[in-house]
Amino acid sequence: MARADSGRTGTGSGRTNGDVGGEGDVGGEGEGELPAYRLRRERELNSLYTTARSLTALGEVDEVLRSIVRHAHELIGSDFAYLSLLDEEGRLVVRASAGTISPEFSSARLPPGFGLGGRVIESKAPFWVSNYREAQALPHDPAFDLLVPREGLMALLGVPLLVGDEAIGALFAADRSERPFEKDEVALFSAFASHAAVALNNARLYEQTRSSLQRLTDAYRTIEDQVATMERAASVHEALTHVVLTGGGPGDIAQLLVEHLQGTVTVQDRDDIVLATRSPEGQRADSEGDLARSLREEARGTGRCATVRGEDGTFRSVVAVRAGGSHFGFLSLARRSPPEPADVRMLERSAQIMGLLILMRDARVEAEERVRGELLMELMSPAPLHPAQRDRALARGVDVDHLDTLVVADCPERSASDIVRHLKPLSARWSGLAGEYLGRATMLLRADDADAAAHALHQELGRTLGAPSLVVADRIVGQERARSFTLTQRCIKVLRALGEQDRGAATQRYGMYALVFDPDRTDDLHRFLEDELGTLLAYDRRRSTDLVTTAAAYFAHSGNLSRSARALHVHLNTLLKRLDRIGVLLGEDWRSPDAALRLHLALRLHELRAAVGGAG
Missing domain, CATH: 3.30.450.40 (GAF domain)
Structure with a gap:
């Protein structure tokens, strides 16, 4: 072949x-x-x-x-x-x-x-x-x-x-x-x-035909998914618009997101205080930890949604709530499955809507507070209140004829305006008005017991301010609101001179010091101090000595000579000579019980008057 x-x-x-x-x-x-x-x-x-x-x-x-x-x-x-x-x-x-x-x-x-x-x-x-x-x-x-x-x-x-x-x-x-x-x-x-x-x-x-068909099928499914996502987004947008138009709050937005995202939704304010938490029916809300706090910092820094998976398998997504360049809080989602891009966009859009709601609410509150502040200033004025002003107050649930207590709050670590910001939400509960008056955080309210009202407000401010404060209340007599204001702010100075840093009380509780902080009793205070300390004060002025200071240190240390000398930074012999001179000027019985009581009280009131600013 x-x-x-x-x-x-x-x-x-x-x-x-x-x-x-x-x-x-x-x-x-x-x-x-x-x-x-x-x-x-x-x-x-x-x-x-x-x-x-x-x-x-x-x-x-x-x-x-x-x-x-x-x-x-x-x-x-x-x-x-x-x-x-x-x-x-x-x-x-x-x-x-x-x-x-x-x-x-x-x-x-x-x-x-x-x-x-x-x-x-x-x-x-x-x-x-x-x-x-x-x-x-x-x-x-x-x-x-x-x-x-x-x-x-x-x-x-x-x-x-x-x-x-x-x-x-x-x-x-x-x-x-x-x-x-x-x-x-x-x-x-x-x-x-x-x-x-x-x-x-x-x-x-x-x-090739089968691959092309598969690509077409995938593309069709992608289009279907996109259409479904768009319809879902439109539904959420419509629901969010309804929340805005009906004056809804954070809880309404959280519930709306729960229905669409099937996870636990939490809303927090700028101080990380939880405003609302919503979860699917039968699901328990997870407690947050350090992971959530670090997520909040990342979300606030980037301005975008931040997501991380925890050790328990839960995916946590956090987005900062912002509007008008201001930070208002956080919106977070926790669930077992990772968020899809559409879910992230929904969270971010909801945070924007919530920011606008808060901005609108703050604008309304600011306008309302401005009106209330103006009302407070008008009430503190000695001029009679105009009927229109009375009507404006009644429209805001405030009956000026029943505002019988004035409160002044002071916190060295916070400004007066900051204290007022925390007082204003409390004023609504007391049917009163809060504002800044003459540089002091001031509040007019109705209370049956001024001391109890001061104590309650002090407790509330302590929780929100997070710093020690003094809250003093005074019962208004007639329409003398200005006089009550003077009493309360001078009483605060007396309390600080007495070493008080964190307390809420009425001026009546410190009645024994009324000679110092009550302007109407200035003459009584002057006569008492002149009778008890006039000789020593005159001697100190003429001779440039410190007999008044020596007597105050002597009583402050219960008559102990060694401790008094150390406090005055003098030798013991010098202290004895000064005490002898006091005895010559006041009489040898100045250390007897009755004389010592009057002299000790006069010395204390003299110090408090200087602290309040009334020393002459």
């Missing part, structure tokens, strides 16, 4: 393949061999068409590749068969094989133009060699040649896989012994390769 490759030349074992025809050609067979030849050809053709039909029924590219090499292996009867396709760089890459031994051969790569495969691709025609290793006419690739002895490859036939005029790869039949490939084998293998190329191309087109 002829060793031919359809008119092309191959080299093997030092021999050259001839052209079609020659010894063993079909035309030279005897008449007795013709029926057998026809029968064999008929079986081969039937096998070819059966194989081709089976290939057309396959859809997956990898499945078609495996089926091609399996049928090629059976059809040509070679030791093994393999199929290589061209990659993007023009290399032939083995994609499927049957009957191979070496695992490395199953993924072999052949550079463009090398080996028998390169000849087949360039010529787009079949080519074979009886001994690949000795085929000197073929350019050999060193890497591929290392695989040849491992696989035992000897005779090799390659036919192109053509799609139209384009070669997409090659199909190979190989034997591990030297042999020629007959003309009929080459023709049969080429016909099979043609069918295989069509089936492979169809599989590729099917895969």
Whole structure:
């Protein structure tokens, strides 16, 4: 039989393949061999068409590749068969094989133009060699040649896989012994390769179509999801608008978000105080920790939603509530699943709406407080109240005729305006007015017990201010509000002189010091101090001595001479001489119980008068 490759030349074992025809050609067979030849050809053709039909029924590219090499292996009867396709760089890459031994051969790569495969691709025609290793006419690739002895490859036939005029790869039949490939084998293998190329191309087109369909399906689903997200966002926006128009608060926004986000929603003010917490039905709200506090700092710093997953698996998202350049608090979400981008946008939009609500509320409150502050100033004025002013107060739930108590609050660590900011919410509960008057945080209210009112307000301020404060109340007599104001602020100075730093009380509780802080009793105080201390004061002025200070230190230390001397920073003998001089001026009985009581009280009132600012 002829060793031919359809008119092309191959080299093997030092021999050259001839052209079609020659010894063993079909035309030279005897008449007795013709029926057998026809029968064999008929079986081969039937096998070819059966194989081709089976290939057309396959859809997956990898499945078609495996089926091609399996049928090629059976059809040509070679030791093994393999199929290589061209990659993007023009290399032939083995994609499927049957009957191979070496695992490395199953993924072999052949550079463009090398080996028998390169000849087949360039010529787009079949080519074979009886001994690949000795085929000197073929350019050999060193890497591929290392695989040849491992696989035992000897005779090799390659036919192109053509799609139209384009070669997409090659199909190979190989034997591990030297042999020629007959003309009929080459023709049969080429016909099979043609069918295989069509089936492979169809599989590729099917895969591309399916991929395109999947992309279209995914795109359609994405559009559906986007539409659903937009409808959901529109629904939330409509609900938020309704909250704004109906004057809703943080709790309404939190409940709205719970319905759409299915998690625990918490609203906090600028002082991190929880204003509202809402959770899905049957779900317990999680307590926050250091993680939530650090999240708040991040959200406030970036101005965007910050999310982190805690050790318990809960995702916490926090966004700062801002409006008009001011910070009003935080809006947070806690749930088991991570927030989607649409959820984050919903949180951020809700925080903006909440900021606007707070800004509107603060504007209303500020306007209301301004009116209340003006009312307070008008009430503190000695001029009679105009009926219109009385009506304005009644419209705000304040009956000026029943405001019978005046309160002054003082906190060294806070400004008067800051104290007023904390007093104003309390004034509504007391049906009163709060504001700043003559630099003091002042409040007019109605109370049955001034001392109890001062104590209650002191407790409230202590919780909100977080600092010690003095709160003094005075019962207003008639319309003498200005007099009550003077009494309360002077009483605060007396309390500080007495060492009080954190207390709430009425002026009546310190009635024994009324001589100091009551302006109406200034003359009484002056006469009492003149009677008891006049001689010592006059002596100190004339001689530039400190007898009054010495007497005060003596009583302050209960008559203990050593401690009194140390407090005055004088020698004990000096103290004794001063005490003797006091005895000469006041009389030797100045340390008797009654005289000592009057002198001690006078000295204390003299110190308090100086603290209040009335010393002459």
